[in-house]
Amino acid sequence: MKVTEQDVAYVAGLANLELSGDERTGMLRDLNSILDYIDRLNELDTSNVEPMAQVSDRYGVDQSKQGSDRFAYATRDDIVEGLRKSLSQQAALENAPDADGTFFRVPKVIER
Amino acid sequence: MELSQLNVERVRSAIQQRTTTALALAEAHYAEIQKEDGRIGAFLTLCKERALEQADRIDRMAAEGKPLPPLAGVPVAIKDVMSTRGVRTTAGSKSLEKYIPPYDCTAVTRLEAAGAVILGKTNCDEFAMGSSNENSAFHPVRNPRDLTRVPGGSSGGSAAAVAADMAVVALGSDTGGSIRQPASFCGVVGLMPTYGRVSRYGLIAFASSLDHIGPLTKTVKDSAIVLQTIAGRDPMDSTSADVPVPNYVAELEKPIRGLKLGVAKEYFGEGLDEEVRQSVESAIDRLKNLGCEVVPVSLPHTPYAIPTYYLIATAEASSNLARYDGVRYSYRAPGVKSLSEMYRRSRDEGFGAEAKRRIMLGTYALSAGYYDAYYLKAQKVRTLLTRDFEEAFRKVDAIVTPTSPTAAFRLGEKSNNPLAMYLADIYTVTADLAGIPGISIPCGQTREKLPVGLQILGKHFDEATILRVAHAYEQSAQTGS
Numbered sequence: 001m002k003v004t005e006q007d008v009a010y011v012a013g014l015a016n017l018e019l020s021g022d023e024r025t026g027m028l029r030d031l032n033s034i035l036d037y038i039d040r041l042n043e044l045d046t047s048n049v050e051p052m053a054q055v056s057d058r059y060g061v062d063q064s065k066q067g068s069d070r071f072a073y074a075t076r077d078d079i080v081e082g083l084r085k086s087l088s089q090q091a092a093l094e095n096a097p098d099a100d101g102t103f104f105r106v107p108k109v110i111e112r
Numbered sequence: 113m114e115l116s117q118l119n120v121e122r123v124r125s126a127i128q129q130r131t132t133t134a135l136a137l138a139e140a141h142y143a144e145i146q147k148e149d150g151r152i153g154a155f156l157t158l159c160k161e162r163a164l165e166q167a168d169r170i171d172r173m174a175a176e177g178k179p180l181p182p183l184a185g186v187p188v189a190i191k192d193v194m195s196t197r198g199v200r201t202t203a204g205s206k207s208l209e210k211y212i213p214p215y216d217c218t219a220v221t222r223l224e225a226a227g228a229v230i231l232g233k234t235n236c237d238e239f240a241m242g243s244s245n246e247n248s249a250f251h252p253v254r255n256p257r258d259l260t261r262v263p264g265g266s267s268g269g270s271a272a273a274v275a276a277d278m279a280v281v282a283l284g285s286d287t288g289g290s291i292r293q294p295a296s297f298c299g300v301v302g303l304m305p306t307y308g309r310v311s312r313y314g315l316i317a318f319a320s321s322l323d324h325i326g327p328l329t330k331t332v333k334d335s336a337i338v339l340q341t342i343a344g345r346d347p348m349d350s351t352s353a354d355v356p357v358p359n360y361v362a363e364l365e366k367p368i369r370g371l372k373l374g375v376a377k378e379y380f381g382e383g384l385d386e387e388v389r390q391s392v393e394s395a396i397d398r399l400k401n402l403g404c405e406v407v408p409v410s411l412p413h414t415p416y417a418i419p420t421y422y423l424i425a426t427a428e429a430s431s432n433l434a435r436y437d438g439v440r441y442s443y444r445a446p447g448v449k450s451l452s453e454m455y456r457r458s459r460d461e462g463f464g465a466e467a468k469r470r471i472m473l474g475t476y477a478l479s480a481g482y483y484d485a486y487y488l489k490a491q492k493v494r495t496l497l498t499r500d501f502e503e504a505f506r507k508v509d510a511i512v513t514p515t516s517p518t519a520a521f522r523l524g525e526k527s528n529n530p531l532a533m534y535l536a537d538i539y540t541v542t543a544d545l546a547g548i549p550g551i552s553i554p555c556g557q558t559r560e561k562l563p564v565g566l567q568i569l570g571k572h573f574d575e576a577t578i579l580r581v582a583h584a585y586e587q588s589a590q591t592g593s
Contacts, residue, residue, distance in 0.1 A: 016452075016456050
């Protein structure tokens, strides 16, 4: 088994999930079965292969430039409210589970 | 007018010639939804006020004798992962059960600007994660062709809405096959454009490097018309490509004689249902009779596509879904005492089992000590999978495959086995990883009268060719020549 109960608890913590006892048991089983299947990637030698993070790495890129200049097509002038008006404060708070008209309201942040 | 006979051009010309009105067509579709959707479950939210307002605008244009825009009066359903201003958008998740977006998705804006009438929002797997639509937090969707079976996923509601004549056109999203596989299961046309062809602005993110918006329609021509409307650079999405948009409808009529179609043995191996194989092989024969040359190609890394996909998609999902924190717009658990408890319990109660499974797998794959072995490894294999296609497309103009290894399966059949469910996407995920376009069109049915889909894959930004092949096949199959 690749993933242990401790791993499940640790990863749940990283992901800000609680998970009930039953969920942890199921997660342990599912993650191990999926990771076993994923293991087949190790059959491939990828030591000389570049990683691909984005499809756009492969088109539209100006290879004669360096760094982010290669993606010049994707840039635009930085102007305030150039593309879309910012949301009003009221609109931005509209969907909040708890807000006071000015701020989002959350439970106590500092615990002691 | 029979709803089943409607397509984009018929709707527009009937309204232009005043033989019907956009209002009457919208009402007729709402009546059909009222009558049929109780047993299918394709819609989550209807936006009748917005629809009738738009219909009225189109009818006034027609009354004044003005030329109507390309999608005038066309009743459209939108997958509930695309934001609609003032209309609830849930992504099929309890965590967004009450979310009302303050802005529209670019694809929706463009459809409405072209005259489309948005009827409502369609059901889907939670955050578009699933292949059967059973992961919706609200209710499953049933396949209109056989109510004991799934419509496919994750755009199951969109596919079912079009298949059941509750909409003429629907938008879906495809991250691992979520437009093409449900199109195949429900017997409609589903197009995933090239990555970057259609803006993702306003699409609720699942896996940003893999997410695509595209149409589900009754005909290939409708698919071309809708793509024409939604394609093109959008400054609001920096990954939307600045590549010229051809006239897809005009390109449809070009002959397909002499085109080279690749067939890869990796897509006809173990796990492919015999009846699906027969339908797809006779579809390929038909294309050969239409003058295409069939060329064997090899896509040797295909068996590694599913594991690659489930690392990259889950890694990106774990990061994208971090925003559902119960603070700004998502579900907050009641009675929480501290901030950290609020995060954990809100996410625990707001997400369903599959979303949590993918967050966990993705977080694990990105965590210290495992990043190189899993995430980085998958990114490298993604390069190999993409090179397979680049190599093949040096020899052929398009590649033809089955869309899915089986026809629609039964509700509950795979819901307890995540890995079996993942394998339903085995022929579709690779195109998402490589960013190439793909279309699924109906190509016959099984003995149990379940639709089978033919998938046609193309080169980056060459939707025109796959649409042209699909159109020629469809026309030929309809006339039975």
